[in-house]
Amino acid sequence: MKVLVINAGSSSLKYQLIDMDTEKMLCKGNCERIGMDTGRFGVKTFDGRHFQDLKTPIANHKAAFQKVTEILVHPKYGVIKDLSEISAVGHRVAQGGDLFKTSVLITDEVKKGIESLIPLAPLHNRPELDAINACQEVFGTELPMIAVFDTSFHSTMPQKAYIYPIPWEYYEKYKIRRYGFHGTSHRYVAHHVAHLMHQPIDDLKIISCHIGNGSSITAIANGKVVDTSMGLTPLDGFMMGTRSGALDPSVVTYIMKQENLTPDEMDNILNRQSGVLGVSGYADDRDVTDAEIKGEPRAVLAHQLMFYQIAKYIGSYAAAMNGVDVITFTAGLGENQPELRYDACRYLRFLGVKIDAVVNDETIHGKEGKVSTFDSQIPVYVINTNEELMIARDTRAIVDKLKYAKTEDKTVIDPEDI
Amino acid sequence: MKVLVINAGSSSLKYQLIDMDTEKMLCKGNCERIGMDTGRFGVKTFDGRHFQDLKTPIANHKAAFQKVTEILVHPKYGVIKDLSEISAVGHRVAQGGDLFKTSVLITDEVKKGIESLIPLAPLHNRPELDAINACQEVFGTELPMIAVFDTSFHSTMPQKAYIYPIPWEYYEKYKIRRYGFHGTSHRYVAHHVAHLMHQPIDDLKIISCHIGNGSSITAIANGKVVDTSMGLTPLDGFMMGTRSGALDPSVVTYIMKQENLTPDEMDNILNRQSGVLGVSGYADDRDVTDAEIKGEPRAVLAHQLMFYQIAKYIGSYAAAMNGVDVITFTAGLGENQPELRYDACRYLRFLGVKIDAVVNDETIHGKEGKVSTFDSQIPVYVINTNEELMIARDTRAIVDKLKYAKTEDKTVIDPEDI
Ligand SMILES: Nc1ncnc2c1ncn2[C@@H]1O[C@H](COP(=O)(O)OP(=O)(O)O)[C@@H](O)[C@H]1O
Ligand SMILES: Nc1ncnc2c1ncn2[C@@H]1O[C@H](COP(=O)(O)OP(=O)(O)O)[C@@H](O)[C@H]1O
Structure with a gap:
């Protein structure tokens, strides 16, 4: 067929x-x-x-x-x-x-x-x-x-994960809630890593990091999504190529007032001129890496910020599931940026996560598999997503x-x- | 004197x-x-x-x-x-x-x-x-x-914690960044819990949860703030009595467009009509608890949401510090809401956190001290803040x-x- x-x-x-x-x-x-x-x-x-x-x-x-x-x-x-x-x-x-x-x-x-x-x-x-x-x-x-x-894999999320703490009427009138995106990718990755681990997906707590131009992290327990970082729109979550991720809402209204912007103009700035681009001046991660090597402080900072925010999301989703059995990285950066995987996982040593630096560096450009050490308490995998x-x-x-x-x-x- | x-x-x-x-x-x-x-x-x-x-x-x-x-x-x-x-x-x-x-x-x-x-x-x-x-x-x-x-205790935060991933010019022109608040409370609590633990504050990784009408969580390593949940304004972070905490910025602009609101009106809604009030209809936690006991679904949900968000923050700050040595609760809810402490910490069993249900229930109304069990890998304290x-x-x-x-x-x- x-x-x-x-x-x-x-x-x-x-x-x-x-x-x-x-x-x-x-x-x-x-x-x-x-x-x-x-x-x-x-x-x-x-x-x-x-x-x-x-x-x-x-x-x-x-x-x-x-x-x-x-x-x-x-x-x-x-x-x-x-x-x-x-x-x-x-x-x-x-x-x-x-x-x-x-x-x-x-x-x-x-x-x-x-x-x-x-x-x-x-x-x-x-x-x-x-x-x-x-x-x-x-x-x-x-x-x-x-x-x-893109959203349907996330439809198993409990209310505590998808309700925004805003007036209830906005949920009822406009259906404003967390939906999540990249669901097809997270679903593929979750099933594929379970397969690679020879374990039924029903026994696993997976944190799936889809890091590309748009990025999202999803907590998957027993094959079902428990929480995900993107929300009403793909702007929610953490710092991406050109998107800010979640913010202090007062940052949004403050800038609108200072710059006299309409909601659409503001939305556009936060979707297209923010994130790694806003901080470093570069949207494509290969340019950020080049600038980082040259020592441009804002390129260095943009990477630090992004890797730090990813690590914090992983920590928070470990709490969401009361533990984690495997962490996966996928998409443009997840599959091709060993520095990201290494630096984000350095924050997780307290969970027993250890990256094998050599294997990690080699697992790029279409290779996939485990990049954690043999004695890492939580295995870390690179998966080539295939939506x-x-x-x-x-x-x-x-x-x-x-x-x-x-x-x-x-x-x-x-x-x-x- | x-x-x-x-x-x-x-x-x-x-x-x-x-x-x-x-x-x-x-x-x-x-x-x-x-x-x-x-x-x-x-x-x-x-x-x-x-x-x-x-x-x-x-x-x-x-x-x-x-x-x-x-x-x-x-x-x-x-x-x-x-x-x-x-x-x-x-x-x-x-x-x-x-x-x-x-x-x-x-x-x-x-x-x-x-x-x-x-x-x-x-x-x-x-x-x-x-x-x-x-x-x-x-x-x-x-x-x-x-x-x-309120902000000065947070001035040790590294850039990766205080820079928002938005166009750099807003940081330079308007000084838009994370400042954090409740600093005097977090500082008091951090020093006091180190004292109660008979350990120098310089040796501790502390996660301090100040949960009142306004709430913030701070990560403190070696006596210095590493990260904190409130940001440019006290609206940032997680769900509070009447505040939303951080949001998908598109939620902000979407509501503004649908309801034809000015930035100030939107700010007001997110500061005064959101959070626990927005979800449950009650702002004071005692009213939420009463309604929860009566079985009102949105009161039940409001608590679940808040406790869940607190747990996720604790998880993320454990990652921020690559570990945590003690978790503290303070302020109106932190000191008087045993259900909050118990339920938030239930997400953290994977870190070895165990609450002593009896002691926890008794530690209210001005009592303070350890509420975790003797074999809890990370002690949990209730501290009466004193700004x-x-x-x-x-x-x-x-x-x-x-x-x-x-x-x-x-x-x-x-x-x-x-
Ligand atoms: N070989 C590579 N080395 C480093 N970064 C790469 C490589 N391939 C893609 N990327 C990065 O991945 C990002 C795009 O990821 P992708 O998943 O294709 O995005 P999306 O599908 O969200 O548009 C870009 O920042 C790009 O620099
Ligand atoms: N004895 C108590 N039992 C339960 N909740 C309490 C008690 N005392 C205060 N609170 C709750 O604490 C919250 C107020 O906390 P507080 O720290 O005083 O707020 P803030 O200083 O931010 O205004 C209210 O929601 C209130 O219901």
């Missing part, structure tokens, strides 16, 4: 075709600058072929999907003979709110649900819904399409169930079943 | 006269509703005499100080014969910014410094400065007066130094010297 996985933004569309019999990626690619004068389109195949067009107009998501269909069966760059080989499409959707606690088959009702959540995630759910519609126009509505939500594979697995699971049962409730699956 | 301690608000003035030879409180009292139609004025003496006038106009801080001088030498309610017995006055000042890293003798220059910090703490520094001036009018400028800052005594100690120390040395730099003392 071949599954096409789609991750759409307002001006971009990432796609990946996965053969679910082997769980191997057949090809992946990107449409960028959708709706602009010149778009970019590319593909890379499992066997090293690649194609890129940096100056092709892509009017909208529908045009993007048409390009995808062409390349998938292309004589030179294609990986399948016919589009009918694709059994299903899995769509990443950011915000499932309290409507979608699991992945679901996309129906008209599901689309209405995704639409109803646009106010909570305007920058995500709107283009994702557009992409789903465009995808159905191109592939037809007969092809099963599944929505996999696309997780989306494809959910997609396959739902499609498989559909084949055997046509009753409506069977279209909703529990991720635990996968 | 007798020291008068003053804690002034915009419409209130708390005072306490302390005999520093014995460190005993001679009398304490309150002027309330200053500047309103009818004020309230009262005193309680060390030997049980007390006086209260609930309907006396108190025009301003000067009038309040005049009432204080009258009652101190009053034939029936007085505790001294003559005002000349008072050797010095210690004033609590909330915000010392980065100007005042220790307690100082109040000079014209110091007053200018306090004034310059008003933008950072308008509700505090303004009335405190007014009170200092009124006090000098009544007692004369010859009487040494000392300013003791007034701490202010009086600083005041005495500075006055003592003044007597022996007249050089200007000797007017600044290091709290470590006390």
